[in-house]
Amino acid sequence: MxxxxxxxxxxxxxxxxxxxxxxxxxxxxxxxxxxxxxxxxxxxxxxxxxxxxxxxxxxxxxxxxxxxxxxxxxxxxxxxxxxxxxxxxxxxxxxxxxxxxxxxxxxxxxxxxxxxxxxxxxxxxxxxxxxxxxxxxxxxxxxxxxxxxxxxxxxxxxxxxxxxxxxxxxxxxxxxTGPGKANDVCSDFTKRLVQIAKGIDVEKKLRVGNLRTRRAxxxxxxxxxxxxxxxxxxxxxxxxxxSGEKVYEVREIVDILRGLVSFDFEVWQDPELLRPTDEPIIYGSSQKFQKETGWKQEIPLEKTLKDMLDYWHGIL
Known part of the structure; x- marks a missing residue:
């Protein structure tokens, strides 16, 4: 059945x-x-x-x-x-x-x-x-x-x-995050970089908010x-x-992306992206869930970001 x-x-x-x-x-x-x-x-x-x-x-x-x-x-x-x-x-x-x-x-x-x-x-x-x-x-x-x-x-x-x-x-x-995601840091960054690579965005500037926030x-x-x-x-x-097991500052995500694209780019902090109440760190313990289900995180962030770049290359 x-x-x-x-x-x-x-x-x-x-x-x-x-x-x-x-x-x-x-x-x-x-x-x-x-x-x-x-x-x-x-x-x-x-x-x-x-x-x-x-x-x-x-x-x-x-x-x-x-x-x-x-x-x-x-x-x-x-x-x-x-x-x-x-x-x-x-x-x-x-x-x-x-x-x-x-x-x-x-x-x-x-x-x-x-x-x-x-x-x-x-x-x-x-x-x-x-x-x-x-x-x-x-x-x-x-x-x-x-x-x-x-x-x-x-x-x-x-x-x-x-x-x-x-x-x-x-x-x-x-x-x-992952392929198909919209309106989060990884999605915004990967989309913008593909726009730069394809000449859609000629300024070659990556628009960012708070680079110090940390996320698993x-x-x-x-x-x-x-x-x-x-x-x-x-x-x-x-x-x-x-939750993910490793915490990344947003600036670290930018650094990983630099190694995944074949061109250099500037980083521009846009005041409009700075939230009045932005949690400084979001990181949870998944031990309870892992113990009961046997689940573990398998896909590293580097692969996720590469797959997201490939996704945007396919639709932009």
Whole structure:
């Protein structure tokens, strides 16, 4: 029997990679999207692809009733902190109300369905040097509406598990990048460098923000493999960090990229990219998750960045 799996957020960066993995393993996949941030024209899933605004309770209920999933990978979200400042209403409605609609639908239909809640390191907020790598028992004090919405999403999953027995797992995802990613440091840098290489950007300047911030970075292909492992081996009702094991200053990412391109470039710090509340370091302990699932990070940042450069070369 093939697993019947619903992936929300197929139009996002992780969703496309996850659907590919699940279908390669023989799963019957329903993939839903809304306002995609990833170009879906080159994707070719074998299962159903349906547009669904998770804020639409009737639509969510109808899909659950028709498809009867055994697993739900809940990735759909308004996932940009900067956008959450500009539009906190849409962020909360999408991330919180959308999550309620899924869990309520599963409850009302009495489905035997396990849910992976894709949560975020943004739930922790400001973390000091002596508190990293941050562990799951650290206080949750988010710094923006997006982080607040993810705390609410995680707590909803816990509440529905405790009160109604709906099995769910929360994975607090730390910085993740890879081919197809948009609007993060690695994506912006690799895209700009390919634009320079192709003569699209003649200034040969790399626009940067704060070069001193530090991030543990994981390749998306390692992350989606972790999702699959979590669904099969992690403990329901629990929350897990999923973080890279090595921390990089942004300037170190620039240095790696210098060795991956065949030309020199200037670095220009743009004041508009300096955030008023930018976490100085984002780095989590994945020991709990590793111990229960056997997962480990396999793809080094150098390979990730090279693959991202190749990706931009292919579409620009």
């Amino acid at each position: 093939r697993d019947k799996v619903w992936v929300t957020g197929y139009g996002g960066f992780m969703g496309v990679h996850l659907v590919d993995l699940l279908e390669s393993k023989g799963g019957e996949v329903l993939a839903t999207y809304f306002r995609p941030t990833t170009d879906l024209r080159n994707s070719n899933p074998r299962g159903q692809v349906v547009e669904c605004d998770l804020r639409d309770q009737a639509k969510v209920h109808g899909l659950l009733k028709e498809f009867q999933p055994e697993k739900i990978f809940h990735l759909a979200a308004q996932s940009y902190p900067t956008v959450s400042w500009d539009d906190p209403w849409y962020t909360i409605e999408t991330n919180v109300t959308g999550t309620v609609n899924i869990f309520e639908g599963v409850k009302k239909l009495g489905l035997d369905c396990k849910i992976l809640n894709a949560c975020s390191s943004a739930e922790y907020g400001f973390v000091t040097e002596d508190e990293v790598p941050v562990r799951e028992d650290h206080a949750l004090k988010p710094l923006h509406p997006y982080g607040v919405s993810k705390v609410a999403q995680e707590m909803l999953g816990y509440q529905y598990y405790k009160n109604f027995g709906i099995e769910s797992i929360a994975v607090r995802i730390f910085n993740t 970075i994981t390749d998306v292909r390692d992350v989606i493999r972790a999702f699959d492992l979590a669904m099969n081996t992690a403990t329901v009702g629990e929350a897990y960090n999923l």
